[in-house]
Amino acid sequence: MPDWTLLPIKTDLSVYKKFNFERSPVAINYCFYKPEGFKKLDKPVGLCEMVKAAQEKGEPFYITADEEDCVGKMFLGLPGSSNTPHYSDGGRLGVNLGAMQRPAVNLRLRTFCPHMEPGSVHYVLYTPLDKIVYEPDLLVFVCPATQAEILLRANTYTTGDMYEARGTTVANCCSLYIYPYQTGKINYMVSGLSWGMNGRRVYPEGLVIVVIPFQKLPIVTENLKEMTWTRDSLNLDREGYVKWDADLTRRTQEESKNF
Secondary structure: OOOOOOOEOOOOOHHHHHHOOOOOOEEEEEEOOOOOOOOEOOOOEOHHHHHHHHHHHOOOEEEOHHHEOOOHHHHHOOEOEEOOOOOOOOOHHHHHHOOOOOHHHHHHHHOOOOOOOOOOOOEEEEEEHHHOOEOOOEEEEEEOHHHHHHHHHHHHHHHOOOOOOOOOOOOHHHHHHOHHHHHOOOEEEEOOOOHHHHHOOOOOOOOEEEEEEOOOHHHHHHHHHHOOOOOHHHHOOHHHHHHHHHHHHHHHHHHOOOO
């Protein structure tokens, strides 16, 4: 049966190839039915590692609860998991991890962890950029800050949206891979800030992970085609840049007098 959550790709994503990313962007699709024509991931990894697995494989794959070996399947509400986040430890886990002072802190943190409606997702499909055939639910980038700045600016270029970064010490997979999907907001974080990702050695520290949901993807994609990616002014030294900025501000103020 065709999966109504999978829409044939219409968005021209070729502009992203101009970045020459070291690590391929990866599309994520949350599926109700089994995505036909794709292989299942051949080893269990955590939800925070799935994007990296797709980058390393260079081929699409899908997962079920059996392929996720951390708490990610619980937040996704996958069949075969406990469906909804539930702990019987009263928040003690965060203390035992050494991440939090008292159970109450862990209990409060868990209120910030979004989760899918149980049973709404049965499979999750991961696809590297050059193999995408369906409109992504999320498009994930792992890149240096100079490239991340262009991606974030491509949204605010026509929306005026603020840059927002949302995350937690543990279970940060929720903030990266569920929060944008549910809210329609772009989210980002810097590798090295997430407890589980650090322990699993997912990425070296200092990379920016940008997650663009389907609601924002057309805006970012079209704006990248129109806007200037780099600025000549950034090639100036500090003194040169300060002078350039002051001159530009002065000229703008003078133009504004002509009303």
